[in-house]
Amino acid sequence: MNQLWGYLIVEELVRNEIDYFVISPGSRSTPLTVAAAQNSQANKIICLDERAAGFHAIGYARATGNPAVLICPSGTAAANYLPAVIEASIDNIPLIILSSDRPPELRQTGANQTINQVNLYGDYPTWQFDLPCPTAEINPNVVLTTIDLAVSRARQAPGGVVHLNCMFREPLAPTDAQVEIPASLVKWHEGRFSIGEAPPTPYTRYADKLTIPTPDEIQSLIETIASTAKGILFVGQLKSPAESQAVIKLAERLNWAVFADVQSGLRLRQDVPNLIHYFDRLLLTDSALELEQIDTIVQIGTKIVSAQWFKWIEKYPPTNYIALADNPDRYDPNHLVSCRIESDITYLCDRLCQQLPQLSPSTWVQKLRSASDRIGITAAKFLKTSKLTEPLIARTISELIPSQHGLWVSNSMPIRDLDMFGVGANAEESQSLSLRVGANRGTSGIEGAIASATGFAVGLQVPVTAIVGDLSSLYDLNSFALLQHNSQPVIVVVINNDGGGIFSFLPIAKSTDLFENYFGTPHGLDFQHAAAMFKLDYYNSLNYEEFIHDYLQAVDDRRSAIIEVTTDRAENLQLHQALNLDIQQKFE
Template sequence: MQDLQPFTTSHSNINQLWASLLVEELIRHKITDFCIAPGSRSTPLTLAIANHPKAKEYLHFDERGLGFLALGLSQASQKPVVLVTTSGTAVANLYPAVIEARQSAIPLIVLSADRPVSLLNCGANQAIDQHGIFAQYPIFFTQIVQPSTEVSPNYLLTTLDHGLNLQRNTPAPIHLNIAFAEPLYPSQSCIEYQPYLRNVSKWIENNQPFTTFITANNDRLSRSEELNDKKIIVVLGKMHCSQQAQAVSAFCQQHDLLLLADIQSSQAAYPANLHYYDLFLLNPTFKGLLEQADLIVQFGEQLLSKRLSNFISDADGELWLVNASETRIDPNHQLDKRFNCHASDWINKQQYSPSVKNKAWYQSLHVCHKTLAKQVITPFLTAQPYSEMTVINTLDHLLPDNSSLFIGNSMPIRLADMLMKENQSTIYTNRGASGIDGLLASAVGVAHNSNKITTLLLGDTSLLYDLNSLALLKSLTMPFIVIVINNDGGSIFNLLPVPEKQKNRFYQLPHGLNFKSSCEQFSIDYYNPNQLIDFQETYNRCLQGKHSLIEVTLLNQQSATQLDQLKEQIEHATL
């Protein structure tokens, strides 16, 4: 039986709805003490607190004193306490209490109302820059965007949950700065927001926080999750520890679980992985089978595939994340459970035995996957001329098992994630910010500390960005092979809806250069094969050499054209 009244979906305006969502989520986290200073801009928060039957309000006209009142409340209750202020210097008056809270490890939650961005730096009344106003003292700060029905309510709930989880592990202040535009006060009529709230319908129907966090020290981790009756998809993102990644692959193989392994996990070649999943999500039959999943369990960090990320976002089932770090990994704002532990710790607690019905589902997906690969992928790649796709597919078979592969951003990493399925090398990327600078230098760093044969696959623009790092190769003792796909500029823009008239000059920036002279300058062996068989022979020769650069010279539009053709065949394949 619920001990809370059902969350109402009818509100005066979007400001009131968002404020009510925040207060409701705080109450669900058993946070009930709210310290409020009077003010107009914070009206949505004040009224949401006043209208909640479980909220306990403490009022004071002086924000400085209010902050210290909250400190005392928290120390006595051993629970977080919420502070609500209006905009302007009212927020600044909390600074002494925030400093004391950080120094004394006391969990305060500051909800400060702010002016919308259009009123900042233009002489508007009571409008100051409140972004990061408490400097380094909060362990979590976020600028909540102006309330809008264009922004999912998931964003609000998961952002608050993430901050509270950080605070739970490290007692200290957190700060959410919320930009409220008018209207600030309720009207006599109400708006029904049920259609807008459909993504949080499960949250509305229960009395639990949107995201549940379970740590290695939490007793929730000491028992097996209820998995046996669920159709499960395991998604493996970027993994820093190969042993943890292998534990996930072994778990999936042992229990016949579906595994979708990102290239960054270095597990693409393992038998349990449904390789080509990024492309096969275009096929209605394959995607329809995947959509029957009750649960998606993601291990690791970021995912490369935008199609997979969108599939997860649209999925009706639950989403769990298993990751030992405290970094937020929830780009779609939809996590139901987060396990803050190593993959192996979570796996060791599970006792999984799929039902006959679920085994039939798994088998249907494997048959569908195998048929698509045989009918479409294999004949398509076999029939293609020398191209970026066929080079990457061939490299997949040539890479030595005990070697390192560093993959550059833009087109190379996307095609590698789509097509590579055979190699068992260790994969490295710079996908934190996904820039194209410094890739060569990073690959050299990998080569130094791995002491393995290292291959770097990147585009021509990426190499131009970091050309002077060719000087670093002379310090290496193991073979280092640079494969540069030179299609004369940023070919990835052929996949994006950029204006055709401006594409060449403002996006692709064709340069008409090759890298032969650069290799001569830095005493690096240079090769420029013009057929796939030549590329294969050249790469094998480079494995026996020292430092080499293989330049694959191609037409700019070729990759996009081939990819469009392949996608169309997959989409219309009959199974």
């Protein structure tokens, strides 16, 4: 019965077109692991570290929009998924967890590797269910309908984490015992497909749900837009290229200023009309006076990186702040949103494009574009005259990364530097048109960065460059093991400033008696031996020219690699301050 239920679980997931299984080895999960191993349609990866497995699954789901399946044994194994569960839950990333558990008679008895796994993740899952032990007295159809509901809850907007806690009694390994397949399953079982054939439909098919606003809501939005003299289209994190294309079409129709977060898929492009590339730094200059009386902000997407943006809108709130999102969750840290519309983003943008008249460009938008271009020139000159620095690394990668690659950015300084100083290539080269950028901004933690990048590469099925800090890399050191067997190479650019660089920008840095030991946290380590341990190519770039050479060499080799760059935390703070001052002085 264990074998049968394991087979049904994996087979029904595959029939729902969920075919990526991240497996952490163990005994109690044997029925699930064997079922996945023996299913020719299932793609598998073995991940020894459950925390890394969870973030690998997140990277895959961010790339594909489709959940990966996590399989683990009983005990604390499933508890190690918790950081990834929280990240996925807050950012509406679909995941399906199949944790294995002891049977009820072993719970609260002191039995080995037995903990309370019911509701293990609290309120973070969008749905969770304690699947009973396989037995002939329970109709196996229960398994199929449960899996189909789990898939629906993980996928349907807003999406999120589903946890199925699967209890198994021994024997766990396959046996020669024959189990009669119930008559109700015969037809389903005979529908087994072979490679190259289209899979049969799931046992219970859940129709796709499209969240759309009412015609009155759309009309009210159109009237607000049409009456706007000064408008900003702010684009936060988007989930797919289809959403990015829909937003670009809306931007063409609006002719408003476009502020795009680096996670939007638009920030590093050159074909977005009225894109203000350096809006974050522009807010530090006198040109920002143009933004003091904004009629309307339409925000699409969430998880915005720019802290400067939040400070600005709190000081100069617009008359109308309209938030468009595909989920019911509030994302309004400044408490300024005056209207919120929940809708499928692609659908709503298409509807607005159909009904909105073509708006004319305004002179104030042209002023913003001109100011942004000046900031870009200033930053380029300033950074290229300095030695190899953290902002220059982010900017250089944005210039050199091939368009068919993916880019994963770790939290703290790397994503901020890319958001502030990243640049798209020339439009005629179409360099950045298909570049996907990923980051874990649900909780903005530093854990799981390398593991997430590996999953992102598998999901995109292209090579990925990951920009990661040294503490993130140390925190996720086990995940370098995933690079040995990943189906796509990942180039990990480790920015090693010997500690937590972002803390140098905080007021605590002035407490010199406490700062270095408790916040700067120097470690004195490098990653050359880690590269050797995990059999990865290793580069140590000492200057700007070497970094360009090493990065392009790693790209050409199409092998996973570590490129380590050593920087200085104090110098990095001074450089950011000097660059900001240089930008401000250009506008005085």
